[in-house]
Amino acid sequence: MADDFRYAQPKQYQRLFLKDDIRPDGRPVTGCREVKIHCNTVSSALGSAMVCFGNTRVIAGIKGRFAEPTINNPSSGYIIPNVSLPGLCNTKYRPGMPVDKAISISHKLESISTDVTDLMELCIVPGKVVWCLYLDVVCINDDGNVLDAAVLAMTAALFNTWLPTTHINEETGLVTVVPGGEKTKMILKFLPVTVTLSVFDDVTLPDPCESEEQIEAGTVTCCVDENSKMRAMWASADLPDDMMAAAFSTYRRGHPSFYRCYGRCHNVTRPEI
Amino acid sequence: SSGINAEYGGINAEYGMYEEALEQTCQQIILTSQHPRTSIQVIAQIESEDGSLLAVMKNALCLALMDAGLPMKAMFAAVSCVQLENDELAWDPTLDQEDEATAKFTIVYECTKNHAIFVNCTGVTSVEQYVLVLQKGRQVAEEVFSFYRESFEKLLRRDVKFQMLLPPIIKDEIVEPE
Numbered sequence: 166m167a168d169d170f171r172y173a174q175p176k177q178y179q180r181l182f183l184k185d186d187i188r189p190d191g192r193p194v195t196g197c198r199e200v201k202i203h204c205n206t207v208s209s210a211l212g213s214a215m216v217c218f219g220n221t222r223v224i225a226g227i228k229g230r231f232a233e234p235t236i237n238n239p240s241s242g243y244i245i246p247n248v249s250l251p252g253l254c255n256t257k258y259r260p261g262m263p264v265d266k267a268i269s270i271s272h273k274l275e276s277i278s279t280d281v282t283d284l285m286e287l288c289i290v291p292g293k294v295v296w297c298l299y300l301d302v303v304c305i306n307d308d309g310n311v312l313d314a315a316v317l318a319m320t321a322a323l324f325n326t327w328l329p330t331t332h333i334n335e336e337t338g339l340v341t342v343v344p345g346g347e348k349t350k351m352i353l354k355f356l357p358v359t360v361t362l363s364v365f366d367d368v369t370l371p372d373p374c375e376s377e378e379q380i381e382a383g384t385v386t387c388c389v390d391e392n393s394k395m396r397a398m399w400a401s402a403d404l405p406d407d408m409m410a411a412a413f414s415t416y417r418r419g420h421p422s423f424y425r426c427y428g429r430c431h432n433v434t435r436p437e438i
Numbered sequence: 439s440s441g442i443n444a445e446y447g448g449i450n451a452e453y454g455m456y457e458e459a460l461e462q463t464c465q466q467i468i469l470t471s472q473h474p475r476t477s478i479q480v481i482a483q484i485e486s487e488d489g490s491l492l493a494v495m496k497n498a499l500c501l502a503l504m505d506a507g508l509p510m511k512a513m514f515a516a517v518s519c520v521q522l523e524n525d526e527l528a529w530d531p532t533l534d535q536e537d538e539a540t541a542k543f544t545i546v547y548e549c550t551k552n553h554a555i556f557v558n559c560t561g562v563t564s565v566e567q568y569v570l571v572l573q574k575g576r577q578v579a580e581e582v583f584s585f586y587r588e589s590f591e592k593l594l595r596r597d598v599k600f601q602m603l604l605p606p607i608i609k610d611e612i613v614e615p616e
């Protein structure tokens with residue numbers, strides 16, 4: 166009977182729970198779901214990570230290719246993020262062109278990844294050959310808040326990326342990977358943490374799950390780093406200023422738990438060749 | 439649904455983000471319950487680009503929705519700002535200013551309660567700077583709203599039906615004392 170009510174009147178269903186300061190899945194109003202990070206899940210990739218926010222599961226993998234640098238930046242490589250939300254993660258996605266949501270998350274990852282990494286590190290021969298890292302983020306299960314999981318997966322994957330040493334053949338100019346050579350770890354300038362709040366009826370709920378995303382009035386996403394500097398903010402919700410300020414205090418409270426998760430990733434050993 | 443046509447070139451991830459931005463604002467503003475079982479398609483054609491692209495797109499969207507006569511919850515105005523090297527703010531930046539910026543802000547305000555209904559901020563900045571931009575941006579948005587009013591008054595002046603409703607234009611005549 167509760168299910169019938171939930172399908173018939175989802176907003177009323179949510180309101181009944183919020184009256185008692187709790188959310189339908191049992192979390193407190195300002196609670197986030199449990200975050201799990203597994204690193205090096207894809208052995209064929211240069212770096213990879215799988216992130217679980219409750220039931221939302223996202224895998225990020227990094228594949229490196231050699232490429233020519235752009236004319237504007239001859240000694241920096243590039244990272245090309247591509248987020249895919251396939252039909253298997255949620256029935257609302259159909260096969261075909263990538264959904265607007267996927268393209269928009271790709272763009273957000275691109276703006277964060279260019280800030281997080283020093284692209285000059287990816288240079289092999291200035292003006293001729295650079296690393297081009299394809300960052301593929303695949304959502305396996307969409308239970309809401311894919312953006313946060315994607316950012317965390319991207320950062321964990323970049324954190325665990327080991328770039329192989331390259332050998333340049335002087336005569337032909339061909340660049341090849343040295344098979345048994347030393348690997349260098351990617352250095353990240355900061356560790357971004359994004360927190361998404363969904364706005365419902367003048368209440369902001371962090372880390373919305375899928376059913377909450379369907380009925381929300383808007384979202385506010387903020388990306389901060391370890392020094393509490395704001396790295397990005399995307400909001401599309403009708404919010405008065407004081408609610409924005411209250412939302413920031415939630416971010417500041419939320420991110421220590423994320424850094425604990427990153428800390429667990431630090432102790433990952435170098436992968437076997 | 440929305441589509442962005444670039445000045446040149448094909449599909450661009452950035453335009454996918456702009457499409458989602460336009461769609462989000464449309465969903466918040468248009469009273470879709472007045473038009474059930476209808477699809478409203480918004481197409482933005484970029485004629486030329488020199489910075490503040492998203493803000494200009496949103497302003498054009500508002501004027502287009504008003505011109506189409508679609509029922510809206512409120513009018514909205516977009517404001518764009520960049521943070522330069524010395525933490526200075528430059529409003530309505532050109533492409534050159536955007537290139538040397540450390541942070542970029544695009545904020546859309548709606549006219550009834552002056553809330554910010556859309557924010558897009560990238561780059562390194564602090565929460566205090568963001569709050570400052572949010573407050574100052576309202577004053578800049580006022581200028582955009584007054585521009586909307588002026589342009590609509592000019593348009594409606596040509597229509598006989600509305601001439602009664604508009605305030606009369608008082609010409610400054612020098613009256614010679616007799």
